[in-house]
Amino acid sequence: MSSTTDGAGAPPRPAAELRDVRFAYQGGCDVLDLPALTIGRGERCFLHGPSGSGKTTLLGLLAGVLVPRTGTVQVLGTTLSALSSGARDRFRAEHLGYVFQMFNLIPYLSVRENITLPCRLSPARRARLRGVDANIEAAQLAARLEIAELLDQPVTALSVGQQQRVGVARALIGAPELVVCDEPTSALDSDRRDRFLELLFARCDEAGSALVFVSHDLSLATRFQRTVALPELNTAAGREMVG
Numbered sequence: 001m002s003s004t005t006d007g008a009g010a011p012p013r014p015a016a017e018l019r020d021v022r023f024a025y026q027g028g029c030d031v032l033d034l035p036a037l038t039i040g041r042g043e044r045c046f047l048h049g050p051s052g053s054g055k056t057t058l059l060g061l062l063a064g065v066l067v068p069r070t071g072t073v074q075v076l077g078t079t080l081s082a083l084s085s086g087a088r089d090r091f092r093a094e095h096l097g098y099v100f101q102m103f104n105l106i107p108y109l110s111v112r113e114n115i116t117l118p119c120r121l122s123p124a125r126r127a128r129l130r131g132v133d134a135n136i137e138a139a140q141l142a143a144r145l146e147i148a149e150l151l152d153q154p155v156t157a158l159s160v161g162q163q164q165r166v167g168v169a170r171a172l173i174g175a176p177e178l179v180v181c182d183e184p185t186s187a188l189d190s191d192r193r194d195r196f197l198e199l200l201f202a203r204c205d206e207a208g209s210a211l212v213f214v215s216h217d218l219s220l221a222t223r224f225q226r227t228v229a230l231p232e233l234n235t236a237a238g239r240e241m242v243g
């Protein structure tokens with residue numbers, strides 16, 4: 001069941017819409033001040049900025065892991081701060097794939113169990129597999145990401161680059177409408193990085209998923225429809241360059 005606010009016949013709401021968003025961690029000053037940012041359905045957006053400029057914080061707001069001090073964050077037309085914490089967790093499981101900068105894999109689960117986790121948490125995510133067993137979908141993603149032989153391993157036995165690919169497979173399974181990736185290629189060699197990007201783009205295109213991709217590697221920006229730069233300290237508005 002969808003919890004978005006699109007009405008029958010209405011044009012779909014953007015994947016994400018942020019207005020007058022300011023965010024501060026507890027007891028601190030603002031680390032993000034973003035007057036406006038809209039990410040269209042299916043849009044591929046490259047997000048960069050200096051270390052500490054608030055990129056991970058912005059992804060946390062899009063995922064509803066963080067709640068803004070002022071302003072609104074809407075995802076698929078739903079204002080995340082209007083949801084309870086539990087409802088935000090369910091919304092995230094249903095609609096969002098998140099490749100975390102620190103991976104956030106569940107250490108006591110196998111690779112396969114980590115990848116299929118969103119489908120166990122969200123019936124809607126499972127339904128979008130269209131009858132394909134989640135384990136089979138996980139195996140296909142793992143094969144494309146060259147970690148098929150690791151499916152039964154505990155994730156604690158994996159290298160950093162392998163863990164990163166498990167995080168990617170977990171984000172993509174069940175075709176979420178919005179995929180956010182926090183430096184997902186930082187531990188990959190250039191061949192694997194290119195194959196990874198091909199898979200990511202192909203999956204997002206097939207599913208119509210919007211993509212927000214954080215990287216310090218500016219050479220990747222040309223592969224995206226749009227580039228958003230967060231300025232240092234981010235006390236001013238986010239500068240936007242449409243590419």
Ligand SMILES: Nc1ncnc2c1ncn2[C@@H]1O[C@H](COP(=O)(O)OP(=O)(O)OP(=O)(O)O)[C@@H](O)[C@H]1O
Nearest residue numbers: 025026028031049050051052053054055056057058
């Ligand atoms: N949990 C936290 N508690 C307090 N302050 C935090 C926390 N996480 C981040 N910050 C602060 O918020 C600011 C933005 O951090 P953020 O992690 O969003 O930056 P970033 O652009 O992702 O950096 P990087 O490129 O190094 O990953 C930084 O000044 C950081 O010190």
Ligand SMILES: [Mg+2]
Nearest residue numbers: 055056101182
């Ligand atoms: Mg970061």
